[in-house]
Amino acid sequence: MSSYTQESAVTVLGLGPMGRALAGAFLDAGLRTTVWNRTPGRDRALVERGAVGAASVAEAVSASELTVVCVVDYDASDAVLRHPDATAALKGRTVLNLTADVPDRARDSAAWAGEHGITYLDGAIMTPTVTIGTPAAVFLYSGPEEAYRKHRSSLAALGGTQTHLGEEIGRAAAHDVALLDIFWTAMAGYAHALAVARAEGVTARELAPFAKGIAEILPQIFEAGAEDMATGTFSGEGNAITSAVSSMAHIVHASERHGIDAGVMRAAEGQARRVIGLGHGADGFMRVADMLARQARPGGAGQSAE
Known part of the structure; x- marks a missing residue:
């Protein structure tokens, strides 16, 4: 039996693969x-499973106190949310x-929402569609803690680990881009390694078991x-x-001997050589991160002292 009351409601805007997975999880939880x-x-x-299909964005957001948006990028979400009818319907929600x-796009949207009486939370989904609604899902949120707490029971329908990262609205997106930086750099490295191999x-198939061994030593290196x-x-x-x-x-050398583009590794090598040139040759590789961080323009939102 669902733990949610009949009054529990949520609206989902955007029905790509992830949006459909989110809506399906809410339905499965009885919202x-x-x-x-x-x-x-x-x-x-989704309608066949019990969802209500809205004819317009304004109709959709009017149906629920919480609206979840999942589209391709913020250009798309702005086009949906900032339509005058939708903006008017979202006031107080x-x-x-x-x-x-x-x-920065999250910060801009939060500022816009505040000007129109809309409470705004930002979030990041760190796992694939198949994990949504299961213990394997990982969600990150940022923005007003009171709003997060208010809707936390509904968001629990999405499953897995749910973490509120703080009030600063850009923190979820900051985690997202940093973590995806790890993922896509690693995937680029693996693709390049398979080509060289x-x-x-x-x-x-011969390389894969040993590649998994490399992946298994990374957690302690990350720490x-x-x-x-x-x-x-x-x-x-x-x-x-x-x-x-x-x-x-x-x-x-091994890559270019076969005519394989080694641009990514050349860039990494170049960064390491710059560290050596700065007099840090005896240091570990993470000195590269320190060098890059020091190049960041001062005054960025959420910038830490580290």
Whole structure:
């Protein structure tokens, strides 16, 4: 039996794969769910499961105190939310924008919402559609804590781990871009590694078990790197950056010998050599992070002292 009352309601705007997964999780949890999508017809399966299909954005947001938005980017969410009819209907209600974009767009949208009497939360979904509604889902939120607490029981329908990161509205997006930086850089590295391996006669299936071994040592390296950034230690006792540069050069040479573009590794090697040029050759690789962070323009929102 659902723990939600019949009065529990949520609206979902945007019915791409992730939007459909979000709406489905709300339905499965027993929340009255209203859905809308710019392209007609995408709500059919959800309506058959019990969702209410709205004919307009204004109708959709009027049906619930909480509206969850999940579209391709903030250009798309602005086009939906800032339509005069939608803006008027949202006054006094809460928007949770789970659309992925950069932190400044979240801050701009929060400012707009405040000018129109709309409570605004931002969020990031850190796991694939298949995890939504399961214990494996991971959601990050930022913005007014009171609003998050008010809707936390409804958001629990989405499953998994849910973390409110603080009142500063850009924090969820900041985590999102940083974490996706790890993911896509790693995926680019793996794709490049498979290409180099094949050029040397090593199949992807042969390499994969050893690639998994590399992935398994990363958590402790991540923890140590975070400690380096927090303390400014950057010890190179185990592997000085001069040694790292040597192995990077080997990768570049092996790649380019086969005519494989080594631009990503050349960029990483270049950063490491700049650190050495600054007199930090005995330090560990995380000195690169310190160097890059020091290049950031001062005064950025949410900028920490680390």
